[in-house]
Each structure stands twice: as structure tokens, then as C-alpha cells.
Amino acid sequence: MFSSLPEIASNRSSVFRSGWLPVLGGVALLLAGALGYGLHAISWSGWVWPVLAMFVLALLLLLGTNAFFLQHRAQTKHVDLLRAQRAWLGRILEATQDGAWEYDARTRRFSCADRCFELLGQQVPEQAASTFRTHVLMRRLTRDQRHRLITAMRGAWNERGRFDELFPVHRRQTKCWLRIRASVSLDGRYLTGAISDVTEEIESARERALYQTFMEGVIDTLPLPISVRDEGSRLTLANRAYCDLMEMQPADAISRRPGQVVRAGMAERLEALDRLTLDTGSVHTLEDWFELGRSGRRVFLRITKSRCTDKRGRFVVVTTYENQSEVRDYARRMAELSMRVEAFIQRLIHAIPHPIYVKDADSRYLMVNEAIAEQWGMRAEDMIGQTSCELFGDRVGSMIEEEDRRILAGQTIRKEDQAFDDRTGALRYWAVSKTRCLDAEGRGIIVGANYEITDLRRAEVEAREALDKQTLTRGFLQTVFDALPFASYVKNETLAYIMTNTAFDEFYERAAGHPEVVYAEDFVSADIAARIESFDQEVMMADGGVLTREMVVLNHQGEPRDIVMHKKVVRDAEGRRVILGINQDLTQQRRAERSLRKTLSRLDALIESVPIGIVLFDDQRQLLQTNPCVLDMLGMDALELAGLGYRERLPQRFVPMVRELFEALAHTDVLTPREKMLVRADDSELPVIVSAVMVRQEGEAPVCWVLLVDQREQKHTEAELRRHRDQLRELVEERTKDLLAAKEVAERMSAAKTDFLAAMSHELKTPLHAVLGFARLGAERSGQLDVNRPGFPRQPRAS
Secondary structure (H helix, E strand, O other), X not given: OOOHHHXXXXXXXXXXXXXXXXXXXXXXXXXXXXXXXXXXXXXHHHHHHHHHHHHHHXXXXXXXXXXXXXXXXXXXXXXXXXXXXXXXXXXXXXXXXXXXEEEEOOOOEEEEOHHHHHHOOOOOOOOOOHHHHHHHHHHOOOHHHHHHHHHHHHHHHHHOOEEEEEEEEEEOOEEEEEEEEEEEOOOOOEEEEEEEEOHHHHHHHHHHHHHHHHHHHHHHHOOOOEEEEOOOOOEEEEOHHHHHHHOOOHHHHOOOOHHHOOOHHHHHHHHHHHHXXXXXXXXXXXXXXXXXXXXXXXXXXXXXXXXXXXXXXXXXXXXXXXXXXXXXXXXXXXXXHHHXXXXXXXXXXXXXXXXXXXXXXXXXXXXXXXXXXXXXXXXXXXXXXXXXXXXXXXXXXXXXXXXXXXXXXXXXXXXXXXXXOOOOOOEEEXXXXXXXXXXXXXXXXXXXXXXXXXXXXXXXXXXXXXXXXXXXXXXXXXXXXXXXXXXXXXXXXXXXXXXXXXXXXXXXXXOOOOOOOXXXXXXXXXXXXXXXXXXXXXXXXXXXXXXXXXXXXEOOOOOEEEEEEEEEEEEOOOOOEEEEXXXXXOXXXXXXXXXXXXXXXXXXXXXXXXXXXXXXXXXXOEEEEEOHHHHHHHOOOHHHHOOOEHHHHOOHHHHHHHHHHHHHHHHHOEEEEEEEEEEOOOOOEEEEEEEEEEEOOOOOOOEEEEEEEEOHHHHHHHHXXXXXXXXXXXXXXXXXXXXXXXXXXXXXXXXXXXXXXXXXXXXXXXXXXXXXXXXXXXXXXXXXXXXXXXXXXOXXXXX
């Protein structure tokens, strides 16, 4: 594809040169004409030569121009055609996803498509230099690969042929296989090739090879002789059992035809059977004696042939060989024993616990055992020679004789019958079997057997009931499994999830119901899946008790959840090991625990810093815990208080009272605040306000929390208040005495004032009445007088 344009350019220059050849010829003739004109100057008849030269020149110019344009048009059309072909080939290569390349040996130029760099996992270089592109491509190959590629190119160049090589390369940390193939042009100038990605084909071929190797190993380990022949009846595959049967080595058996293994007559039959199997596609069987191996031993084989296709899609014949020589020998020995056994059966039939009888063609009993006589409530000797009608009546007997006639006609009857036991009245079930056979004289007789299946029917009923219960139990268990609040699941030995419940599906937001076989990495991240599978492997290796592990898992919303996984290996219904797991979401519990720890920490800090004494007693009234306030109040340290009871810390006169308080607390669980007296380390008494509460928790012994409030400051304050009260009382009494004396003096003065006012009031009333009269008269006459005059009689009245 890349060799067309340079070659076309060289051809075009040759075309130009060839087009000017007539013109050069015309110039030569022009010179000849000029020479003729010179001759014309010498002789009068010389004008003929110039005219002839001009005519020839015009003719040559016309021919040269026409040839030039014709060749130029043809060459242009050829170039356009080659360019179209090149574009067409480029589109084809792009469609095939192959990278094309070409090397010009004359110009030493290397050209390649951008696809080559993509296949090698390289970025397309911006530089277009041939040497640079060659260096970039070769750098992706190892030293040995470059040497092998150059050797193949040289070999193809020397032989004017082609080469095809496979090279493994690493592309984006992935191993890939590239196929580099090329061919040399006929002139030996160009080496044109392509690079293809054949990773999928190589991996598929490897998988097929591994599978074929596995199947060949499986076939080789089968104890049954197996061989595979092609359409020409040549052996293409045989297992070790076949080689042992034919007394041949595996290498010697391949490509052999049946005539090289068995005799000619039998080989023809086998080849004919192979052709019939290939034509019809049906399974065909052949049984006969064969002489096999170098020893020529006779073996009776049952040969089964069937048709299938090989890996290339061609029909082949698969043959199995069953050695039935021992079976034939066994049949012969059994025939010899049958005669000896026949006599023994005559004696044995009476000892058989199941009812058995033999009847002739007239439906008369020829032989019965004790079991059937007991079944029908008769004696065996009374039944011999009797017909069914004579023993059971016309109605039942006619039905039995009708069955006997069908049996003699070749029919075999197998049925179930039921009847009530005459002695116990219980319903009994019987499996009745009747068939026709020949006696020693070749006459048809009827052999019948009744097998009691009462226990079997009862067992079937019980089994059916148990199966129904099991079905209901399974449905119930499945419902319970889906109703479990914890995510539950079952994993097989390959660590794949084969069953999950609704909680598991909701946690990972998966479709409800039983999922397809999936693995952990299908719905969690790779690191979490690796930890889960590592834990599963530990569970598988333990193959015992329940293993528990806690880890952080992301749910479908990407939130971290604290999950505790409980897993155990159990056996399924088929005995295979499976992992039964339960994932318990403890996120809320862990958050509550962290919150509880913070709360307890705050509570401890509160107990340590509170100015109230806090004491914890157990149910034996022994001291368990105190806070610093109690130690400060008692003037002791924690070691001195450890293990002490209330008797050691209270005065003896208070012990009975405190004992009663503890007993009351045991009944009421709450002790109201009350004042008590404790003893400090220096034997001084400490007044306190005591309140307590009894805390009871399920599964734990009750404890008593006691609160102590120091009353020393309050007592001191109360004493000061009493002293001030007494002082105030004395002061009030003194002031009261002074006030009583002053009261008496005031009362006497008030009485004297009252007497004086009473006397003075009587003496003043008489003159004042006269004054008021005169003032009234003056007011009446005020209209005739000047009221603005000083001393006008209005002041007495106003006063």
C-alpha cells in the first residue's frame, strides 16, 4: 500500500522523457531544412528540401504532442486508481483493527499507521521521522524479541517470501499477544506487513488446549476402554484401558485402522459400522467374540458406537468396549447351577415367608407354600388340585380365572390388592405378581406371588406426611430466613454466595430473592472482598465451631457500618460443605457504647468533682467505692476505707438505727434525706445528711448508693444564729423595759393635754362666737364698702 506513490513518480518522469523524443526528432529535421535552404542558395532546385523538412517537422510535432497527452492522461488515471486503492485498503485495515506498516529497502524508509502504536500501548509520536518511529516500535519489544523479528525479516527478504511471528507484550500492565506478519514484494524492494492483537484468540486456544488436556486426562482415567476414530476409521484418541485391552502401547495405537488390530472379517464389520454411525448419527451396538492382541486371546466384547464432532467440527466415531467374557462365563455357570437349584427351589418354596403358588392352565393349584395358605386361612394340602372357584366362590373365583387366562395369553399382571384380616380385622395390603412360564414339559403354567406391603404402605404414608411436613418446614425456614433482622447468607466451597435473605439484599441494595452465584467483589470494594474471603478461608480450614470477626463494611449508600460476622461450616443436603453466615450490624450499638463511655466518663468526672460525698455499698454492706469528698469528710484515704462496713465508721449508739435504715432501704429501695452522725479519722463526730437508693439490675447483685452532705458549716451557722437570737432576745427585753417607762410618761402627758384642751375649748368658744357674728355682718355690708381696703372683715371667717 505504501510502495505505490514513489514508484509512480519515477514512472511519470520517464513518461515525460519519452514524450519529448518526437520533438527532438523535429528539431533535427529543422536543422536539415536549414541545411537544404543553404543548398537552395547554391542551386535553384534546393527549395524542395526545406518544404519537405517543414512538413515532416509538423507531422512529428503533432505525433509527439498527441502521444504525450495520451500517456499523461493514462498515468494520471493510474495514479488516481492507486490512490483510491490505497484509501480502500486503509479503510479495510481500520475495519480489521490491524496496524499496517511498510519498509522501503531502497530509501530505507519505515512507514506505519497510528494503530501500530495503539496496539503496542504507546502514544502516537508527534515526530514523523522514519528512524524515530522505528525506535519507538522496537523499544516495546525485548532484546530476544527484536532479534527474532529481525531474523524473520531477513529470512523473508532473502527468500522473497513472508513471515508470521507472535510476540507477548505488556500493555497497561496487562499481558497481550501481538501477531506481526509481513511479505516481501516481487521486486524485493518493499516489506509490507501488519500488527494484529490476537490476545483473545491465544487465550481461547489456551483454554481449549487446557480443556482438551483435561478431557483427555479424564478419558484416560476411565476404567472403560474408549477410542475415537475419524472418518477414515483411523484411531485419533484412545485411553489407557483401550491400550491395555488391545495389548498395545498408546503411541503404537494412534492412527491404526481396525484391520491392524483385529482379524480382517471383524475389521470389515467394524469399519462398516463406523460408516453407518457417521451416516446416520445413531448409536449402534455390536456383540461378538474377538481375538485381540498378540496372544490372540478370545474376548466377548459389547461394542457401542456413537457420532460426535471434534474441535475442528469434523465427525468422529466414539467407541466404548465392554468386556463381557466374564458375564458369558457367569451365564454358563448359572445354567449348570439352575438344574441343581431347581430341586432345591422345590424344597425352598415352602420355607419362603411370602405367599407363592403355581397353577396350571386349568387354574388348579399345583404348588402352594405355607405363607399363602396362612394368608387365605386354609391348609396347603387342602388347596392342592382345587380351582379358584372351588376355593373362593363363583364371584371371586371367576375374576381370578379371568386374570389367569390373560396371563396364559402372555400378559403379566402386577397389581396391589387389599383385604381385611379375618382374625384381627386390620386392613392389609398385598403386592400381587402373576406371570406365565413353562414347566419341565413345556406346558404353560402360572406362577404367582403375594408380597405383603402393609408396612411399606404405612411407611409411605408416614414418609408422605413427613415430606409434606418437610416441605412446609422448608417454606417456613425460608420465610424465617428472610424474616431474620440480620443479613444472613450461605456460601459454597468456592466462596460464592448461593443464598441470601432480604436483610442482606437490602443492605447491599440488591434484587430480592435467591440470587445468581456471585462473589464478594461483585458488590463490595476489592480490599473488603479480600478480607471477607480471607475470613471465609479461615472458617473453611477450621471446619468446626462458630468464628466471629468484626470489620467495617460500606453499604449501598457508601456509609461505613460496623459489622460482626458470625460464620460456621455446615453440611448441606448432599453432604457438601457450605458456610452459613450472619452479619450483625452493630453500628448503632457501637455508637451507643461510645456515647455510654463518654457519659460514664462525664459521670466519673462528676462524681470525682461533686462537693457531695458519694459512697457505694454492696449487698453485704461492704464499702466498694467513694469519691474524694467522702475521703475529705472522713479524713481518710481510699486504702483505709477499703472493705470497711458501716459499723466501723459510725458510733455504736447509731449502729442499730443505721441497721434499721439499711433494712428499710432493702424494702423501699429509697431512703429519704435524714441527719446522721459519722466518726472521722481523728475520732471527731461529723454531722451529715444521709440519703440512699438501692439499685437492682437483672443478673447482678444489688448495690446501694449513699449520698453524704457535710453539715458542719450548717451546724456552725445554726449555732451562730442561735447566739445572735439570744443576744437579740436580751436586747429586746432591755429596750422593752425602757419603752414601757416612756409609754407611761407619754400617757400621763397625753391626759394632761386632754384636760388642758377641754378647759381651753370652753373658755374660747364664747368670745369667738361674737367675733364671727361681727364678721358675718361685715360681709353682708361688703357691697357698700371697699372690699380691697386693708383690714376688711374676711380674715376671721377664713381663719
